[in-house]
Amino acid sequence: MPYQWADHQVFPAGEGGVLLGVDQGSLFLIDRETRELLARGQGSAPPDPAGLCAAEREIMEGLLDARILVSAGSGKRPAPEIDPALIPLTTMVLEVAQDCNLRCRYCYAEGGSYGGPARLLEPALARRAVERLVEESGDRERLTLILFGGEPLLNLAAVEAAAQAAQALSRDGGKRIFLSLTTNGTLLTPEAVALLKRHRIAVSVSMDGPAELHDANRVGVDGEGSYARIVSRLSGLFEAGSAPVAARVTLVPQQWSRVEEVFDHLLGLGFQEVGISPASPIHRALLADAEQEERLFESFAALAARFVREASLGRVLPFGNLIDLLARLHVGQTKSVACGAGLGYLAVDAGGSFYLCHRLTGEEEFRVGTLESGPDPRSIGSALKRLGAGREELCAGCWARTLCGGGCHYENHLRENRLGLPAGSSCGFIRRWLQLGIETYAELRAGGAEPLLQMLEKRAKC
Ligand code: SF4
Ligand code: SF4
Incomplete structure (x- = not known):
């Protein structure tokens, strides 16, 4: 039977390499002979088995099993259409406060209010939101409620109401609702900490490293830094x-050369995990140049190398970005969209409206319902x-498509619709x-x- 190559990509790893089967998101450590055979067939039909020696035929059989070689004519599978009506809601971001006591210079939420008037979620609406999450969750047992802002600790009454409702509905409704909260850390009073502890709410604190770096952007209404x-x-x-x-760290391009310093500082303060995001380019001054992007990549690569060294000593370097990526690679998780926005995940604003995602709050075209209806x-x-218009074409020939899913909706919207950048301007870094x-995964496996690896499996299920 004639065969053809399925979409695949080979990356360096040890003496051979690591082979990615693009459609399945499958990874294989390969030896030098396999890599050479794959390189020989690049861009052309697979070699005729009749012209191969026994060892090479064995390699070809392995590639057939791995679905890197497929029957001729099995074209690319089009991404399946996903019907949002069939996907239960499992994660809700609840904006308990569309208000904030800080004015971070890179804030995509315009000082926490998302461009509207500052307001707090009524406790009764907070309870209704949790009920709605349960009503929309179908047969799913594990649900996540993320208490968010602005600054959510400005509204302890709504946090308390949501947490109590989550506990009552978990107890009576056969669901397990996992609670988490993201705070800027300035309002962690003994009262707030006691509330978080009482309801076992997992906490992330937004901090950007040592005082000088943090205070460059995370300032109060008076312009004073918030580090101390x-x-x-x-x-x-x-x-x-x-x-x-x-x-949770957010760094502007001028700070990207100092990622490792930020990471170590935050571990030194006592955080148990650190996740690092480049600031969204809410205006052109936050767009990075090629050199800054290179510094960011080098920093992430240095942390990945440290991760491998720590793993060889039986320890886990708590670099959240990498752990999440490795967990997905480990279980072979592929995606046809970048995230669950609208497909199991929605945000609710302080007025009780649903939005496709918390970052798109306040944009009427992404308002997709209310708590009542x-x-x-x-x-x-x-x-x-x-949001996906034109994406299929852009991504069709990209080896990363089943791992990337087309990139963050908000980032794409920001770059392409608001800043007028061409589609795909951040793809180089993503790849x-x-x-x-x-x-890194190949090195760990080897x-x-x-x-x-067991920890990664557990993480992927979270
Ligand atoms: S703490 Fe968060 S919501 Fe408040 S200004 Fe800073 S980034 Fe915006
Ligand atoms: S890297 Fe770019 S082209 Fe590739 S899948 Fe992601 S968005 Fe599409």
């Missing part, structure tokens, strides 16, 4: 010890169509990051690291 205020609050949170506390699958479907993850 947050640090004075952290010990209370860490001592409460209810759950591991993660730091529920999320509207047709509005979700058309919002997703608008480099994914390749780094694949190569070195054994069994307990780490």
Whole structure:
């Protein structure tokens, strides 16, 4: 039977390489002979088995099993159409406060209010939101409620109401609702910490590293840096010890050469995991140049190398970005869209409206229902169509498509519709990051690291 190559990509790893089967998101460590045979067939039909020696035929059989070689004529599978009506809601971001006591210079939420008037979610609406999450969750048992803002600790009454409702509905409704909250850390008073502990709410604190770096952007209404205020609050949170506390870092391009310093500083303060995001380019001054992008990649690569060294000693370097990527690679998770926005995941604003995602809050074209009427699958479907327009064409020939899913909707919308940048302006970095993850994963596999792989499996299920 004649065969053809399925979409695949080979990356360096050891003496051979690591082979990615693009459609399945499958990864294989390969030896030098396999890599050479694959290189010989690049861009052409697979070699005729009659002209191969026994060892090469064996390699070809292995590639057939791995579905890197497929029957001729089995064309690319079109991405399946996803019907939002068929996907239960499992994650809700609840904006308990569309208000904030800080004015971070890179804030995509325009000082926490998302461009509208500052307001707090009524406790009764917070309870209704949790009920709605349960009503829309179908047969799913594990649900996640993310208490968000602005600054959610400005509204302890709504946090309390949502947490109580989640506990009552978990108890009576056969669901498990996992609660988390993202805070800027300035309002972690003993009262707030006691509430978080009482309801076992997992906490992430937004911090950007040492005082000088943090205070460059995370400032109060008066323009004063917030570092000292947050640090004075952290010990209370860490001592409460209810759950591991993660730091969420946002860095502007001028700071990207200092990622490792930021990472180490935050671990030194007592955080148990650190996730690092480049600031969204809400205006052109936040767009990075090629050199800054290179610095960011180098920093991530240095952390990945440290991750491998730590793994060889039986330890996990708590670099959240990499752990999440490795977990997905480990279980072979592929995606046809970048995230669950509108497909199992929705945000609710402080007025009780559903939005496709928290970052798109306040944009009327992405408002997709209300707590009273529920999320509207047709509005979700058309919002997703608008956001995905032209993406299929852009991504069809990209080896990263089943790992990337087309990139973050909000980032694409921001870059292409608001800043007028061409589609795909961030793809180079996305592909480099994914390749780094694949190569790191291959190194870990080659070195054994069994307990780490078990941890990745558990993480992928979260
Ligand atoms: S703490 Fe968050 S919501 Fe408040 S200004 Fe800073 S980034 Fe915006
Ligand atoms: S990297 Fe770019 S082209 Fe490739 S899948 Fe992601 S968005 Fe599409």
